[in-house]
Amino acid sequence: MNYKINMLWDSDAGVWVATSDDIPGLVLESGSFDALLERVRFAAPELLKFNNK
Numbered sequence: 426m427n428y429k430i431n432m433l434w435d436s437d438a439g440v441w442v443a444t445s446d447d448i449p450g451l452v453l454e455s456g457s458f459d460a461l462l463e464r465v466r467f468a469a470p471e472l473l474k475f476n477n478k
Contacts, residue, residue, distance in 0.1 A: 428445060428447040428448055428469065428473075429445060429446070429447050430443055430444070430445045430447075430448070430451065430465060430469070431443065431444050431445065432458070432461060432462075432465075435454070438454070439456065440454040440455060440456055441454060441455050441456070441457065441458050441461040442454045442461075443461055443464070443465050445469075448469055448472050448473060448476070448478070449472065449476050450472050450475070450476065451465070451468060451469060451472055453465060453468060
């Protein structure tokens, strides 16, 4: 199954932000894109498991 994750740069806060309508509870931010991607790779499976998806 594929899940859509939105990753955008918030210039006001100076951080990358990740959210997803497909993965309830996924809201992450980081100062670098690579660090955010790594956080998403760790958090997404845990949130899917938690939400029984």
